[in-house]
Amino acid sequence: MGKRFLGPRIDSSEITPEDVWLNRRQFMRAGALTVPALAGGTMMASAAPRTGGEPLRFTTAGNGDQGFSTDEARTPLDDITAYCNFYEFGTGKEDPARYAHEMTVDPWSLEVGGAVKKPGKLHLEDLLGSFDLEERIYRLRCVEAWSMVVPWVGFPLHSLLDRFQPLGSARYVAFRTLYRREEMRGTRSFTSIIDWPYREGLRMDEAAHPLTLLAVGLYGKTLPNQNGAPIRLVVPWKYGFKSIKSIVRIDVLEKQPPTSWQQLAPNEYGFYANVNPEVDHPRWSQKYERRLPSSLWQPNRMPTRMFNGYGEQVAELYSGMDLTKHY
Amino acid sequence: MAAGLKAGLFLLCLAPFGWLVNAAIGADLGPDPAEAIMRETGLWGLRLLLLTLCVSPLRQWSGRQWFMQQRRMLGLFAFFYACIHLAAFAHFYIGWQGALLLEEVLERPYISLGFAAWLLMLPLTLTSSRRAQRRLRRQWLRLHRLVYPAAILACLHLLWQSRSDVGEALMYIGLCALLLGWRIRRAGRRQAGRAPL
Numbered sequence: 221m222g223k224r225f226l227g228p229r230i231d232s233s234e235i236t237p238e239d240v241w242l243n244r245r246q247f248m249r250a251g252a253l254t255v256p257a258l259a260g261g262t263m264m265a266s267a268a269p270r271t272g273g274e275p276l277r278f279t280t281a282g283n284g285d286q287g288f289s290t291d292e293a294r295t296p297l298d299d300i301t302a303y304c305n306f307y308e309f310g311t312g313k314e315d316p317a318r319y320a321h322e323m324t325v326d327p328w329s330l331e332v333g334g335a336v337k338k339p340g341k342l343h344l345e346d347l348l349g350s351f352d353l354e355e356r357i358y359r360l361r362c363v364e365a366w367s368m369v370v371p372w373v374g375f376p377l378h379s380l381l382d383r384f385q386p387l388g389s390a391r392y393v394a395f396r397t398l399y400r401r402e403e404m405r406g407t408r409s410f411t412s413i414i415d416w417p418y419r420e421g422l423r424m425d426e427a428a429h430p431l432t433l434l435a436v437g438l439y440g441k442t443l444p445n446q447n448g449a450p451i452r453l454v455v456p457w458k459y460g461f462k463s464i465k466s467i468v469r470i471d472v473l474e475k476q477p478p479t480s481w482q483q484l485a486p487n488e489y490g491f492y493a494n495v496n497p498e499v500d501h502p503r504w505s506q507k508y509e510r511r512l513p514s515s516l517w518q519p520n521r522m523p524t525r526m527f528n529g530y531g532e533q534v535a536e537l538y539s540g541m542d543l544t545k546h547y
Numbered sequence: 548m549a550a551g552l553k554a555g556l557f558l559l560c561l562a563p564f565g566w567l568v569n570a571a572i573g574a575d576l577g578p579d580p581a582e583a584i585m586r587e588t589g590l591w592g593l594r595l596l597l598l599t600l601c602v603s604p605l606r607q608w609s610g611r612q613w614f615m616q617q618r619r620m621l622g623l624f625a626f627f628y629a630c631i632h633l634a635a636f637a638h639f640y641i642g643w644q645g646a647l648l649l650e651e652v653l654e655r656p657y658i659s660l661g662f663a664a665w666l667l668m669l670p671l672t673l674t675s676s677r678r679a680q681r682r683l684r685r686q687w688l689r690l691h692r693l694v695y696p697a698a699i700l701a702c703l704h705l706l707w708q709s710r711s712d713v714g715e716a717l718m719y720i721g722l723c724a725l726l727l728g729w730r731i732r733r734a735g736r737r738q739a740g741r742a743p744l
Contacts, residue, residue, distance in 0.1 A: 302578065502655070503708065510582075514578070514639075519581060519638070519642070
């Protein structure tokens with residue numbers, strides 16, 4: 221037997237992951253194109269690729285007072301990025317972490333249209349440069365009965381909508397996820413019964429609520445692809461599937477838009493999808509949830525709260541509505 | 548040789564359990580170990596159940612009695628994984644609250660199906676000994692046909708949990724249909740053979 225190679229041991233943490241390496245190349249390319257036009261280093265950040273992990277500038281002030289943040293234990297970043305539902309990359313929880321790097325998020329633009337005075341398209345750079353970012357630590361409750369506590373970085377959706385000046389007749393907002401078959405293997409599955417692209421919607425007052433966030437970051441850095449880079453919705457009092465990822469289009473509408481899950485199984489997934497322990501999903505009881513990370517010894521099982529604990533802020537939106545009917 | 552093969556098969560059947568225990572101890576099951584354990588034990592229960600259904604056709608094609616002698620072990624392992632699956636459900640999802648368990652079993656059709664499959668496997672496990680086989684004689688054969696509805700229910704239990712992609716469930720359903728179809732054809736032929744010319 222030959223001599224075993226006993227070279228210097230390299231920790232796996234020291235090896236640059238392939239996607240980071242690729243991003244760095246992308247970054248250099250972007251840099252080469254934009255540097256001559258830039259005055260100084262401060263703007264380099266805006267040329268950085270947005271595949272996750274670039275530091276963001278944000279504030280945390282005032283969140284505690286307004287009930288915009290919780291001091292519950294945060295779910296670690298590694299768990300938030302490893303355990304995702306993003307069916308464009310597969311239905312397994314670990315599929316998005318494995319395959320979402322195949323999605324190009326730079327360049328990215330977001331188109332806003334419908335019943336607005338000034339429809340238009342925003343490039344991500346402009347978008348990031350023109351809104352004050354803040355950190356919001358929200359509970360996230362999935363309809364599958366697991367939950368997390370996530371420190372998002374973003375800005376309220378209403379501040380984006382205001383810019384496009386919704387007409388008086390506007391009553392709903394519809395969202396659409398990127399749909400790019402060649403970069404999203406889940407959408408190529410021939411046994412999938414989702415009608416891509418993924419669509420979600422909110423009523424105007426829900427969209428305008430100060431809790432409703434457009435997130436561009438997680439744990440202080442830009443969103444990893446599997447968590448919905450470069451920009452996603454976060455509606456903390458609704459089940460996770462309402463918080464649509466990787467948004468490319470927003471339409472302000474007069475009529476209630478169809479949403480992907482509702483189209484697929486209207487008896488299971490309502491338009492509102494408010495977290496509600498009283499109304500069970502036909503397949504999953506909603507009375508309890510598993511707060512992640514959980515372990516064998518500490519299952520972290522806890523009763524689910526009405527509106528995911530945000531009732532004080534949002535219950536008013538639904539006064540007079542029968543939430544067993546409008547689930 | 549035969550004993551060695553049998554021991555090898557035993558270890559193979561036990562391997563998923565060993566892997567799970569090892570991963571659980573090493574906290575290597577991800578942020579939601581409950582879901583990982585449920586999924587893995589459920590799938591292995593179903594796989595082994597379908598594997599027991601492969602025994603008869605394999606015996607016929609190969610002409611080897613050896614396959615037949617392994618059937619009980621495969622069946623018992625299927626029940627073993629189904630039991631852990633059920634216990635994990637009671638522990639992680641129900642927190643051992645009897646009333647809640649009852650509610651789930653009665654109100655969620657896919658859980659009812661899974662539970663029914665487990666119930667059907669229970670008498671098969673209890674009568675798996677040679678003694679029971681001798682005592683029950685022809686009744687034993689008839690009783691153990693419960694494995695067919697158990698397999699069908701287990702497949703539907705999986706299918707019902709598909710959210711937007713039915714690919715995985717269809718794979719198992721296809722295999723189950725092939726195995727049951729083979730039996731139906733064989734039974735038809737037997738009947739034809741017995742019929743007067």
